[in-house]
Amino acid sequence: MNLSKSKYTRFCQCPKMLWLDTYRPELAVQAPALQRRFQEGNEVGDLAMGLLGDFVETTAYTAEGKLDIAAMLKNTQKYIAEGKENICEAAFTKNGCYCAVDILHKTEGGYEIYEVKSSTDIHDVYLWDVAYQRWVLEQSGLKIVHTYIVYINNKYVRQGDIDVHKLFAVKDVSEEILPYYDEVAANTARAKEYIAQKDEPESKLGEQCFAPYECAYWQYCARELPSPNVLDLYRISAKKAFGYIEEGIVTFDDAIKSGISLNTTQWRQVEFELLQLPTHIDRLGIKRFLDTLWYPLYFLDFETFQTCIPMYDGIRPYQQVPFQYSLHYLERDGAKLEHKEFLADENSDPRRAIAERLVADIPTEACVLAYNMSFECTRLKELAETFPDLAEKLLAIRANVRDLLDVFRNGYVYDRAMEGSFSIKKVLPALFPNNPNLDYHNLADVHNGGEATDTYLALRSMEREERDKLRQSLLAYCKLDTMAMVMLWQRLREFCHI
Numbered sequence: 262m263n264l265s266k267s268k269y270t271r272f273c274q275c276p277k278m279l280w281l282d283t284y285r286p287e288l289a290v291q292a293p294a295l296q297r298r299f300q301e302g303n304e305v306g307d308l309a310m311g312l313l314g315d316f317v318e319t320t321a322y323t324a325e326g327k328l329d330i331a332a333m334l335k336n337t338q339k340y341i342a343e344g345k346e347n348i349c350e351a352a353f354t355k356n357g358c359y360c361a362v363d364i365l366h367k368t369e370g371g372y373e374i375y376e377v378k379s380s381t382d383i384h385d386v387y388l389w390d391v392a393y394q395r396w397v398l399e400q401s402g403l404k405i406v407h408t409y410i411v412y413i414n415n416k417y418v419r420q421g422d423i424d425v426h427k428l429f430a431v432k433d434v435s436e437e438i439l440p441y442y443d444e445v446a447a448n449t450a451r452a453k454e455y456i457a458q459k460d461e462p463e464s465k466l467g468e469q470c471f472a473p474y475e476c477a478y479w480q481y482c483a484r485e486l487p488s489p490n491v492l493d494l495y496r497i498s499a500k501k502a503f504g505y506i507e508e509g510i511v512t513f514d515d516a517i518k519s520g521i522s523l524n525t526t527q528w529r530q531v532e533f534e535l536l537q538l539p540t541h542i543d544r545l546g547i548k549r550f551l552d553t554l555w556y557p558l559y560f561l562d563f564e565t566f567q568t569c570i571p572m573y574d575g576i577r578p579y580q581q582v583p584f585q586y587s588l589h590y591l592e593r594d595g596a597k598l599e600h601k602e603f604l605a606d607e608n609s610d611p612r613r614a615i616a617e618r619l620v621a622d623i624p625t626e627a628c629v630l631a632y633n634m635s636f637e638c639t640r641l642k643e644l645a646e647t648f649p650d651l652a653e654k655l656l657a658i659r660a661n662v663r664d665l666l667d668v669f670r671n672g673y674v675y676d677r678a679m680e681g682s683f684s685i686k687k688v689l690p691a692l693f694p695n696n697p698n699l700d701y702h703n704l705a706d707v708h709n710g711g712e713a714t715d716t717y718l719a720l721r722s723m724e725r726e727e728r729d730k731l732r733q734s735l736l737a738y739c740k741l742d743t744m745a746m747v748m749l750w751q752r753l754r755e756f757c758h759i
């Protein structure tokens with residue numbers, strides 16, 4: 262057995278990916294959120310099992326805790342022979358091609374395949390996947406009359422127990438998979454040849470390195486690309502950048518010489534890099550921005566989590582749920598910098614508690630500075646919609662939010678170390694190089710928003726000592742986010758000699 266549905270779809274994305282999986286898996290650099298996505302996918306799969314009514318499940322494990330494929334294949338045949346209507350994880354293998362169907366449903370004249378996804382949209386890669394399953398099952402002698410994708414209905418709002426019939430949407434993709442189905446036989450044959458080949462295959466970098474999934478081998482395959490290169494240009498699409506690379510336009514120097522069209526931000530990025538220009542400071546622009554702020558001045562940053570399966574009533578799939586904030590503030594010019602913070606209890610819906618603390622902590626007349634304010638403003642608006650009794654104050658806070666990002670997005674300050682990005686994680690080290698107090702790498706346990714989410718969601722299953730330690734790490738991380746804003750604001754004032 263040497264091809265599975267995930268191996269097949271990886272081959273379809275890029276044949277070399279399958280080869281590296283087989284011979285050089287140690288070269289993969291996995292995205293940090295992958296483990297969480299994988300776990301969430303399993304939870305969604307478990308929940309969907311009952312979608313079509315009573316079911317049997319083939320899943321079996323060896324004594325070492327690994328999936329027992331042989332037992333699953335055997336269980337599947339047994340359940341088919343018994344005429345079971347819904348078989349979950351129905352396993353099949355034929356000529357070295359294996360797959361387990363999320364739900365195999367017996368119907369008039371044959372079987373239906375239901376493939377469950379934790380996404381809110383249907384992507385082409387799912388069609389490759391379902392086409393492969395249909396092919397393997399038909400090769401195994403089953404008649405497949407329909408194929409479906411079960412995905413997440415993002416309009417669903419939880420009330421009480423999860424209603425699987427509302428959480429999931431089902432789409433008949435029997436017609437849509439046909440072009441993909443026609444390619445399965447040839448693709449599986451080629452994939453097996455790739456797996457059998459010992460020498461590393463050649464492969465050109467291209468859009469497939471980022472879509473449908475970001476490839477974990479990018480650092481390895483792109484090791485000879487010079488840095489910076491056209492892929493680093495501010496907000497350039499992968500399609501455009503790989504098109505340039507194909508034409509031999511790789512470096513910033515190539516970009517200038519070839520006369521390709523660049524927007525203002527990209528021009529600035531290239532110019533500063535090639536001419537090694539010092540930090541650009543537009544004092545007039547900065548002063549205009551600073552003049553829009555007033556005291557008391559608050560610096561606000563939220564941390565949020567999103568889960569596919571809503572954890573609490575009134576929440577949609579993948580809704581951003583705030584669980585923590587940090588606030589630095591100055592009552593007046595020259596006043597001592599103060600700090601407040603909030604981190605919700607991990608065992609209940611954090612929204613009411615965070616909303617109550619926000620309105621208690623932030624005066625409605627205060628100026629509130631955020632970095633990329635649309636995120637904070639949307640959370641405040643959602644909290645106001647959820648808690649009408651607090652809406653007036655929450656919306657007053659929201660109306661007073663100003664965006665520190667504007668200074669950098671508008672080009673009032675630019676340093677080539679920002680590499681064309683306005684993210685605070687790029688701007689901060691560019692304006693405060695070698696400052697260990699502002700270096701997220703020096704924090705314990707939690708270094709970015711993704712880790713903050715993972716840590717908060719994991720707290721509930723921890724022993725007290727570990728939980729208390731990680732709650733401190735969460736507080737330290739969020740506090741650095743608002744401290745970073747304070748430092749940037751102070752640096753802007755210094756630029757203007759205030």
Ligand code: SF4
Binds near residue numbers: 275477482
């Ligand atoms: S980085 Fe690109 S070329 Fe390399 S294996 Fe991944 S998708 Fe293929």
